[in-house]
Structures are given as C-alpha cells and as structure tokens.
Amino acid sequence: MTFLKAEIKALWVPIWEITRPGKIDTLFQDIRYQNFNQLLVQVRYRGDAAYIPNKRNKAYPNEEVKYHGITDSDFDPLGYIIKEAKKRKIEVHAWFTTFIITGHDLTKLDSSHVYFLHPEWVTTNFSKESMKYHDDVGAFLDPGIPAVQEYTINVILDVLSNYQLDGIHLDYIRYPAGYFGFNKLAMETYKSEVKYQDATSWIQWKNDQITRFVARISMAAKEISPNVKISAAVFPSVSDALERYSQDWKFWLEKDYIDAAYTMSYTKSTDRLESDLTFLSNFGLNDKIVVGLRAWQDGEHYAVGEVKDKIKLIRKMNFAGFSLFSYTGLKNEHYKKYLRIQ
Numbered sequence: 001m002t003f004l005k006a007e008i009k010a011l012w013v014p015i016w017e018i019t020r021p022g023k024i025d026t027l028f029q030d031i032r033y034q035n036f037n038q039l040l041v042q043v044r045y046r047g048d049a050a051y052i053p054n055k056r057n058k059a060y061p062n063e064e065v066k067y068h069g070i071t072d073s074d075f076d077p078l079g080y081i082i083k084e085a086k087k088r089k090i091e092v093h094a095w096f097t098t099f100i101i102t103g104h105d106l107t108k109l110d111s112s113h114v115y116f117l118h119p120e121w122v123t124t125n126f127s128k129e130s131m132k133y134h135d136d137v138g139a140f141l142d143p144g145i146p147a148v149q150e151y152t153i154n155v156i157l158d159v160l161s162n163y164q165l166d167g168i169h170l171d172y173i174r175y176p177a178g179y180f181g182f183n184k185l186a187m188e189t190y191k192s193e194v195k196y197q198d199a200t201s202w203i204q205w206k207n208d209q210i211t212r213f214v215a216r217i218s219m220a221a222k223e224i225s226p227n228v229k230i231s232a233a234v235f236p237s238v239s240d241a242l243e244r245y246s247q248d249w250k251f252w253l254e255k256d257y258i259d260a261a262y263t264m265s266y267t268k269s270t271d272r273l274e275s276d277l278t279f280l281s282n283f284g285l286n287d288k289i290v291v292g293l294r295a296w297q298d299g300e301h302y303a304v305g306e307v308k309d310k311i312k313l314i315r316k317m318n319f320a321g322f323s324l325f326s327y328t329g330l331k332n333e334h335y336k337k338y339l340r341i342q
Contacts, residue, residue: 008260008290008321009341010038012095014328015045018077019069027327028084030336038091040169040262040323043078043159046138047101047114051078051094051159060158065110078163093167093231094159098152098213100172102138114151115139121148123180131180140176143209143246144186149216156217160224167229168221169262174210174245181206181246207246211257218257229259233292236263236276238283253288261285262323266294268302270309277317286319293322295339296329304338311341 011031018024018041043050045067053062055076066073078094085092101115101122109115115122115133122130123142131139141148160168175181186209194201218230234249235241242248252258263280267273273291280289291314295307307324314322330336 006037007315008038008323009034009036010040010093010262010290010321010323011036011330012040012292012323012326013042013081014326015042015048015050015067015077016069017327018042018050018081019067019075020072021075021080024077024081024084027081028088030331031327034330034336034339034341036090036341038093038166038323039081039085040093040095041078041081042095042097044096044155046097046103046109048109051163052076053155054158055162057158057161059161060154062155062158063112064114064155065112068108068110078159082164091166093169093229094156094163094165095169095171096156096159097171098173099140099143099148100138100176101141102133104134104138106133114141118147118151120183120185121145121151122183123176123186124183125179126182128182128184131176136176140172140180142181142183142186143175143213144181144189144206145183146189147185149209149213153213153217153220157220157224160221160228165225165228167231167259168217169231169233170214170217170258171233173214173232173234174241174247175206176245178244178246203246207242207248210246211248211251214252215255215257230257231260231262231290232258234261234263236265236280238280250283250285253285260288260290260320262290262292264292264325266292266325268294268300268306270306270313273310274313277313277319281317286317289319290321290323291319293324294329295324295326295335296332304335307335307339 048067049064082092121141123140124130133139238250249261
C-alpha cells in the first residue's frame with residue numbers, strides 16, 4: 001500500500017465507534033458523502049486493544065487486553081475495518097494513544113492492565129508524587145523510563161507486524177506537562193546519561209526522550225513495512241508543544257522521523273486559524289502538515305459552514321490536507337448530513 005499523494009481528507013475514529021461490526025458498517029454508511037480518503041482508527045485507548053494482540057506474528061510481546069467496550073472476545077475491530085476500507089479505497093492508519101495509560105474510571109481497566117502491574121512506571125511531579133488517574137485526561141507512564149519505551153514500542157510494532165496498515169498515528173506523544181517527568185527510574189536514567197546536570201540539560205533530556213521514541217518507532221516500523229507512514233497528533237503552536245510538553249514536532253518533520261504532523265487546531269475562529277497557519281507556513285513544511293479541525297459543538301453553536309470555511313483556507317494555503325475530530329462529533333452534530341466534501 002502507498003501513502004496518499006493527493007490532498008489528505010482524514011477523519012479520527014474513536015475506539016468506542018468500532019466495538020461491533022454493525023457500528024463499523026454504520027460508520028461507512030455515515031461518511032459516504034464526505035469523500036474521506038483516510039481514517040485514523042483508534043486501536044488503543046488507554047493501554048487496551050481494539051485488535052488481536054500477537055495475532056500471528058509474536059515477535060513483539062503484547063499482553064494488552066481488549067478495550068472494555070468490545071463484548072465479543074472473538075471480534076477483531078481493526079481487521080474488520082481494514083477489510084471494509086479496502087473495498088472503498090480508503091487508507092487505515094492505526095491511532096495509538098502513546099504514553100497516557102488511564103482514563104478517569106479505573107473500574108474499566110482489567111486487573112492485568114499495565115497501570116496495576118507497573119505502578120512504578122507512572123510519571124511523577126517534582127515532589128515525587130505519582131500522577132493521579134483523575135489528573136488532566138488521565139495518568140501517563142513516564143517516557144524517560146527505558147522499560148516504558150520498550151513496552152510501548154512492542155505494542156505498536158506488534159500491531160504493525162500483524163495488520164496491513166497504511167500508517168501509524170501517534171497521539172499523546174509527549175509529557176503531560178513540564179512539571180512531570182521526575183519518576184525515580186527516569187531520574188536514574190537521566191543521571192547516568194547526562195554528565196553536567198542543570199535545568200537546561202534536564203529540559204533537553206526530556207525533549208530527547210520523546211524524540212528518541214519517535215525516531216525508534218519510525219526506523220523499526222519502516223523495517224517491518226517500508227511504505228508505512230508515521231504521523232503524530234501535535235499541538236499547533238511549535239513553541240508551546242516543545243516548551244510545555246517536550247513535543248519537538250517541527251524537528252521530527254525536518255529529520256523525517258515522521259511523515260506528517262496532524263495539528264490539533266481546534267479553534268472555532270477561522271481568523272485565529274488563519275493566523276496560526278500563516279505562522280506555520282514560515283517553516284516551509286506545509287506539504288507535511290495536516291490541519292486537524294474541530295467537528296463538534298461542545299454545547300455551543302458551531303455551524304457546518306464554519307468547518308467548510310476552514311477547509312477552504314487550508315486548501316488556499318497549500319497544506320497537505322485536513323483531518324476532522326471526530327466521527328463521533330460528525331455523527332452527533334448531524335454534520336454528516338450537511339458537510340459534503342469534494
């Protein structure tokens with residue numbers, strides 16, 4: 001399979017939308033007028049699986065259990081959606097939440113979940129307090145722990161080695177905030193790797209942990225499937241992404257560690273989006289940037305026309321394409337009826 005050379009017209013599909021064959025059939029029925037040519041399918045929500053771990057190739061150990069919403073233990077959501085997408089010539093990119101590992105409800109996690117098996121892997125703040133599952137959007141594993149990187153890489157490469165994917169899409173590929181990352185095991189690694197330790201070297205080391213992970217995934221994935229494309233969901237502000245989350249996505253694009261960055265440009269304001277995209281255009285990377293757009297109302301009116309205006313702007317500025325977040329919003333807000341994309 002080859003990556004799209006034409007405009008990317010993508011849609012994020014959350015894991016809860018693919019839990020049964022009938023829901024996937026409805027998905028394809030619902031988007032028949034949108035002309036999407038790429039689906040970013042969430043196959044890992046919080047350390048769980050919407051696929052069959054170690055399906056055939058068992059080279060990469062993966063013991064993550066099925067997502068709690070999948071009640072048929074024999075059902076393979078990823079396999080089913082790939083089969084249906086091929087019929088329609090739509091690409092499937094496996095969407096992974098990378099370092100975030102819990103939601104706010106631990107009762108939905110199996111007792112064998114990595115959060116329970118390895119509490120020592122959860123990132124901590126400066127006071128050495130572990131991140132709580134109810135913090136932010138959930139608890140993160142610490143990217144600075146070598147075992148965390150190995151564990152997560154194995155999960156992703158297992159899926160790639162067992163499914164015919166067009167791409168791998170990395171989400172939450174970052175630290176939760178600048179004041180996290182002080183896990184004891186991570187600090188031991190930092191001290192063993194960095195000779196001159198100060199605030200500057202600490203920040204750079206954290207940046208390097210995320211970049212190292214992305215580079216390793218990219219290299220290993222291309223060895224398994226040379227044509228697979230690697231992408232990441234990123235904060236649209238390059239400076240905020242780097243300074244607050246150690247997400248150096250501009251560097252990743254420049255070094256070809258990722259083939260595309262999908263900015264989470266969820267502003268409702270078209271003027272604000274134009275300002276943000278004008279700034280990004282200064283980097284000369286428009287052909288590698290897919291602009292992620294809001295496709296939900298969140299209790300406030302957000303007309304279909306505003307989404308269309310943003311798509312027109314993206315096309316005018318010659319970005320690689322757009323991606324709508326998400327299918328759930330498209331469905332719930334009835335955008336599927338009125339948002340026709342050519």
